[in-house]
Amino acid sequence: MSRSGDRPLAENVTEQRRQDEAAAAAVRAATQQESPAPAAQREPRDVIFDVDDISVYYGEHKAIRNVTLDLRVNEITALIGPSGCGKSTFIRCLNRMNDLIPSARVDGKIVYHGEDLYASNIDPVQVRKRIGMVFQKPNPFPKSIYDNIAFGPRVMGMKGDMDEIVERALRRGALWEEVKDRLKTNAFGMSGGQQQRLCIARALATEPDVLLMDEPCSALDPISTGRIEDLMAELKQDYSIVIVTHNMQQAARVSDMTAFFTVELHDEGKSRTGMVVEYDETDKIFTNPDDKRTEDYVTGKFG
Ligand code: ADP
Secondary structure (H helix, E strand, O other): OOOHHHOOOOOOOOHHHHHHHHHHHHHHHHOOOOOOOOHHHOOHHHEEEEEEEEEEEEOOEEEEEEEEEEEEOOOEEEEEOOOOOOHHHHHHHOOOHHHHOOOEEEEEEEEEOOEEOOOOOOOHHHHHHHEEEEOOOOOOOOOEHHHHHHHHHHHOOOOOOHHHHHHHHHHHOOOHHHHOOOOOOEHHHOOHHHHHHHHHHHHHOOOOOEEEEEOOOOOOOHHHHHHHHHHHHHHOOOOEEEEEOOOHHHHHHHOOEEEEEEEEEEHHHOEEEEEEEEEEEHHHHHHOOOOHHHHHHHOOOOO
16 A cells, blocks of 8 residues: 655655655664564654644643653554543644644644654645544535545545545445445435544545544444444554544553543633643553552543
């Protein structure tokens, strides 16, 4: 499969950067270890997003502060924490969706495949093509199933047989068998769970390598939720996934890594800022967290 991670986000990637990357790749090849390195010593190639000191403001309001995390390739990272702690704000930073909110300002640095996502030469449309997003409420276009999937590839001018592109995306979204005989019918005729898998397939149609999911199951029944969770487990072979969820069992079931966010109150509770308390392997967060605040949250004492 042609993976979008191999392609530059901006046309004018400098020759110097190419040389640096080639040198880094040679060093990595020469020093490759037999067993996986501990998290703290992982090779740069295992990190898809290197998030460094991200703070986000809406006007004067600092919504999240000083978020620093390495998100790993081909893993599922869950973002958990009480409502309003900035999980959605943070996930939107990863594909520059906050650019679409006029009052939002992002400080700090996010490096994706070695490129600074917020550098002035980076095209946010290219970013969103490679870093797809699925939202809480399924939001198919008022078009046929086929045209929902074909929309992105057509806009992007993707080459290839469109029927094949549509079939491939629907297969990846675990929807092909259910819809192959009614591709030309309106997507609104599908169940909620099918609509959400359609939105996942639509996001995958432009060949991204990251899927961001902001509470993708909160509008779905348990059976549809289970199908999406099974699908996520399959997709992580080929994609890196970040999911916001308020369902802690879901985070524990599906994710490899979990970041627990909380809210700090200032000005006698009038102002609230989100921050990451703890980020670690999911098992550790749920069974033996380092921070008392994490323990209180995952055991249901708070939040
Ligand atoms: P969560 O996803 O954890 O519930 P959000 O990221 O939605 O948290 O919200 C974090 C804070 O940012 C909240 O105080 C919220 O009111 C504020 N916020 C979120 N989106 C916007 C926006 N578009 N404009 C202004 N403030 C926002």
